[in-house]
Amino acid sequence: MDIVLRVMGKTSESYLKEGIEVYLKRLKRYAKYSIQEIPDLKGMKNRNASEQNIAEGQELLKTIGPSDFLVLLDENGKRYSSRGFxxxxxxxxxxxxxxxxxxxGGPFGFSDEVYARANALLSLSDMTFSHQMIRLFFTEQIxxxxxxxxxxxxxxx
Ligand SMILES: C[S@@+](CC[C@H](N)C(=O)[O-])C[C@H]1O[C@@H](n2cnc3c(N)ncnc32)[C@H](O)[C@@H]1O
Structure with a gap:
């Protein structure tokens, strides 16, 4: 079984890349876990939040297979202890x-279409993290x- 963390855009900061690499290496002996980066959409600067969400949502949904189990990382999702997770x-x-x-999600979260496809919503905290930092925190939790x-x-x- 594959476990995938799917994100929009490249991991931009070297300090995050380094940290993510540490946990990806450690995870190799336990799971088929990967981070898949979907290229950022062009022309988003001229679009409002809702237009961006819809356009990004369509890109994200194209990558989901019919039998994939989809969990959205979302501040309003269900919170677990590490043992509970x-x-x-x-x-x-x-x-x-x-x-x-x-x-x-992107800077404005997810579109309604993405929420409608989701099988579960997972919160890592009541606080909001950047879509870049969450990659490291989540990988460590896995x-x-x-x-x-x-x-x-x-x-x-
Ligand atoms: C900067 S946040 C955007 C959140 C913002 N509340 C919104 O919906 O407009 C980017 C993404 O990082 C993830 N994220 C940030 N904080 C999180 C948290 N505490 N738990 C789970 N995911 C989080 C979510 O996937 C979110 O869509």
Whole structure:
């Protein structure tokens, strides 16, 4: 099974790239996890928030297969402890989709069409993070979730 974090645009900051690489390397022994960057859309500066959301949403939805399990990262989604997330991830995996896609929204979040396709909404905090930083925080949480499944001494309650 593949676990994918799908995001709009490249990871721009080297300090984030470096941190993400650390966790991608560590994750190799546990899961088929990757970060897929969808190229930024051109001409967005002249569009209002709702137009941007709709255009980005259409791009994001093109990348979702009919049997993909889609989880949106969203401040208003369900919050878990790291241990709770680890259990929930295992349940989603046990349900047997070939791919679980976690998706990060753009500067204005997601369009209604994307919300309508989502299978679940996941919040990492009540605070809002940049769409760049969330890539690192989420990747570390995925690593943490796998070390919890495996009972390895990374997470301490
Ligand atoms: C800058 S935020 C945009 C959020 C903004 N509230 C909106 O909807 O207009 C960009 C993206 O980062 C992700 N994100 C930021 N903070 C988050 C959090 N606390 N939990 C989960 N995802 C978050 C979400 O995918 C969000 O769509």
């Amino acid at each position: 680890s259990e929930q991830l295992q349940k989603w995996m046990n349900a047997g989709p070939s791919t679980i896609v976690f998706m990060v 690593y943490r979730a796998f070390t919890i499944f495996k009972n390895e001494p990374y997470h301490h309650d």
